[in-house]
Amino acid sequence: MxxxxxxxxxxxxxxxxxxxxxxxxxxxxxxCYGQAGIQPISLDPAALDRLxxxxxxxxxxxxxxxVAGGGAFDGKKVLLKEMQxxxxxxxxxxxxxxxxxxxxxxxxxxxxxxxxxxxxVTIKGGILDQVLREVHVECRPDAIPDEVLAxxxxxxxxxxxxxxxxxxPQGVKxxxxxxxxxxxxxxxxxxxxxxxxxxxxxxxxxxxVEQVTEAAEGESEKxxx
Numbered sequence: 001m002x003x004x005x006x007x008x009x010x011x012x013x014x015x016x017x018x019x020x021x022x023x024x025x026x027x028x029x030x031x032c033y034g035q036a037g038i039q040p041i042s043l044d045p046a047a048l049d050r051l052x053x054x055x056x057x058x059x060x061x062x063x064x065x066x067v068a069g070g071g072a073f074d075g076k077k078v079l080l081k082e083m084q085x086x087x088x089x090x091x092x093x094x095x096x097x098x099x100x101x102x103x104x105x106x107x108x109x110x111x112x113x114x115x116x117x118x119x120x121v122t123i124k125g126g127i128l129d130q131v132l133r134e135v136h137v138e139c140r141p142d143a144i145p146d147e148v149l150a151x152x153x154x155x156x157x158x159x160x161x162x163x164x165x166x167x168x169p170q171g172v173k174x175x176x177x178x179x180x181x182x183x184x185x186x187x188x189x190x191x192x193x194x195x196x197x198x199x200x201x202x203x204x205x206x207x208x209v210e211q212v213t214e215a216a217e218g219e220s221e222k223x224x225x
Contacts (some may be wrong), residue, residue: 004051004061008032011040011070019094020051028092032065034099036072045092052080056146059083060108073099077141079108100141107175109134110145112166112182116153120185126157130183133165135176145169150182160184 011018011029019029028045031038045193055061059080067074077096085092100106111134120126148169164178 004055005066006043006048006051007068008041008043010067010071011042014040021084023093028094030095030097032067032073032076032078032097032099033075034073034078035101036099039067039071039073041067041073041097042097043095045095048080048083048095057144058111060110060146062100062141062144062146063097065099073097077099079141102141104140105138105163106141106144107136107138108144110137111147112150113147114183115149115151115167118152118155118185120157120159122154124157125188126185127188128155128183129153129186132163132176132180132182135166135170135174137172139172143169144173145172148172148174152183152185154184155183155185157185157187181182 008030011022014029022029022042026044026046027042030041030043032041033039048200051063052058052061059079063078063080065076065078066072076099080095080100081098082096083092112130112132114128114130118126118128121128130150136147137148139145145168150161151152151167152161155161161182161184162178163174163176163180163182166174166182168174
């Protein structure tokens, strides 16, 4: 995984008023936490957005945090645990970082990537249905994979891949239940035949004619009486 540097500053004051002032000058409040405790910080949200977007690991990007003013988290490797955004503008509002111990495994969610072409889709016209998008894995922080692979190249109609079938790098343990379905190939929906509809229409027309005929015969009998 590529390492990425993010510059931050120690934030002495907290509260909504401080957060508004930071955002007014193009920064946002943040928190860094870990074994060393909790440290309020401030940072440039645009720099964080660029860092996350250019990395194949996305939110799982291992960040080298540089904190102006020092403190327990200066120079630490951190993960972005949560980014709060404005529900209307999507602008970043607050960021939480977790400081890592590179000697200990962590539990983290990793996206699943589909690889290959399923014969049940390309040859028989089936539909590929991915029901699971990520799995939890356990590994060292510096060995977090960008993705785990689901190879569908042997899937025929009605077949499925499960979590136990996923391809993971060495040293990465999958924690998600191995029996869960990841992706399957469903049969194409049958085309509805119009013949039954036409037959139903013919039957309804016949019934209507029969009713008219019976009514006419009834009137005729009355007239004869």
